[in-house]
Amino acid sequence: MTLLEDRRQRLCHAMADAGHSHLFLAPGASFTYFTSLSLHASERLTLFGCDASGRTALVLPQLELDSARDAAVDAVFSYADEEGPARAMASLAVALGLTPESTPAVEETHLRLFEAQALRECGASTLREGAGAVMALRLYKSAQEIAVMQRAARVTDAALEATLPLLRVGMTELEIAAELEYQLKKQGSQSLPFGTIAGAGARGALPHSVPGETKVQIGDLLVLDFGAIVEGYVADTTRTVAFGDPGAQARTVYETVQRAQAAAVEAVKPGKTAGDIDRVARSVISDAGYGPYFTHRTGHGLGLETHEYPSIMAGSTLPLIPGMVFTIEPGIYLPGQFGVRIEDDVVVTDDSVLVLTQMRRDLIIL
Numbered sequence: 001m002t003l004l005e006d007r008r009q010r011l012c013h014a015m016a017d018a019g020h021s022h023l024f025l026a027p028g029a030s031f032t033y034f035t036s037l038s039l040h041a042s043e044r045l046t047l048f049g050c051d052a053s054g055r056t057a058l059v060l061p062q063l064e065l066d067s068a069r070d071a072a073v074d075a076v077f078s079y080a081d082e083e084g085p086a087r088a089m090a091s092l093a094v095a096l097g098l099t100p101e102s103t104p105a106v107e108e109t110h111l112r113l114f115e116a117q118a119l120r121e122c123g124a125s126t127l128r129e130g131a132g133a134v135m136a137l138r139l140y141k142s143a144q145e146i147a148v149m150q151r152a153a154r155v156t157d158a159a160l161e162a163t164l165p166l167l168r169v170g171m172t173e174l175e176i177a178a179e180l181e182y183q184l185k186k187q188g189s190q191s192l193p194f195g196t197i198a199g200a201g202a203r204g205a206l207p208h209s210v211p212g213e214t215k216v217q218i219g220d221l222l223v224l225d226f227g228a229i230v231e232g233y234v235a236d237t238t239r240t241v242a243f244g245d246p247g248a249q250a251r252t253v254y255e256t257v258q259r260a261q262a263a264a265v266e267a268v269k270p271g272k273t274a275g276d277i278d279r280v281a282r283s284v285i286s287d288a289g290y291g292p293y294f295t296h297r298t299g300h301g302l303g304l305e306t307h308e309y310p311s312i313m314a315g316s317t318l319p320l321i322p323g324m325v326f327t328i329e330p331g332i333y334l335p336g337q338f339g340v341r342i343e344d345d346v347v348v349t350d351d352s353v354l355v356l357t358q359m360r361r362d363l364i365i366l
Helices: 003-018 029-035 062-070 086-095 113-121 131-138 143-166 173-187 201-205 248-267 274-287
Strands: 022-025 047-051 056-061 075-079 104-106 197-200 221-230 233-242 299-301 308-312 325-328 331-334 338-341 344-348 353-355
Touching: 003 022, 003 029, 003 047, 003 131, 022 029, 022 131, 029 047, 029 131, 047 086, 047 113, 056 062, 056 086, 062 075, 075 086, 086 113, 104 113, 131 308, 143 173, 143 221, 143 233, 143 344, 173 197, 173 221, 197 201, 201 221, 201 331, 201 338, 221 338, 233 248, 233 338, 233 344, 248 274, 248 325, 248 331, 248 338, 248 344, 248 353, 274 308, 308 325
Parallel strands: 022 104, 056 075
Antiparallel strands: 022 047, 047 056, 197 221, 221 233, 299 308, 299 325, 325 344, 331 338, 344 353
């Protein structure tokens, strides 16, 4: 059985359990997962469809027809730009036995209005949310997927190692981000999974700051959050570095985050819950008096997307099971002063944890 056949067979079981007669996916991570095609969502309608018995079909523009050979679907319906997709969609409905009585599902956060309308016009009168069935399959990574993600993590490690000697006081956040992104590509990242964060000084207290014209000064901490993509799979890393001595308070905060991050990574093992891991990291930071300044969850899942399940957050009772891949990234953000975050990518193994990202975690002073 091929990889795609195995994924689709498991999808059929998940659809049956959820009561979905059909599933339709627009281009995105799940579309790629079940077709192997990395097509982007555009103004041209593209859909993958399957029914609970395992029949599969694609609708796509004529210019993408050659790509469809790799998808190994039962039927492909293409259309020319001047024609539009209505005929192809009608053919898909016939091929998959779609009727007004069907119970088709979609990913509601990925399907756009014009795609939903095209489905309704060919018989899918009521669409249901189907992301749960899809994400339950993507939640656990195979050994092959983990090996690819390990390669992506090596790219992020190597890119930061190559970038740090190039950084100087007086550089702007934009210049620093550009250097890091160049090294990511040079080390083998196919593209960037998200916009690189380079938050200097007080801007490091913004967890999702966007690089700007702010210049790094002596004593500043710099938060660098960046990622790589290898064969479609993502690595996501954060390190915080200092330009000269950042001062006693910054050192204390850094050491607190470092201890919280290390404790949370060490706590990862099968049988623990996602909430347990968040609690370990949060307790270290709270005990040090910085609890109100840790303002986000401890981590998020990784895979074909930067943010997947599981969510490593307070209150989650989801048990950790071998094959789950996620980040551990506690942080402390002091408004108007500085921020510190340390992030690694980890895999739940049969009895413990495998850390994919290996760049040093002690405070690097440039």
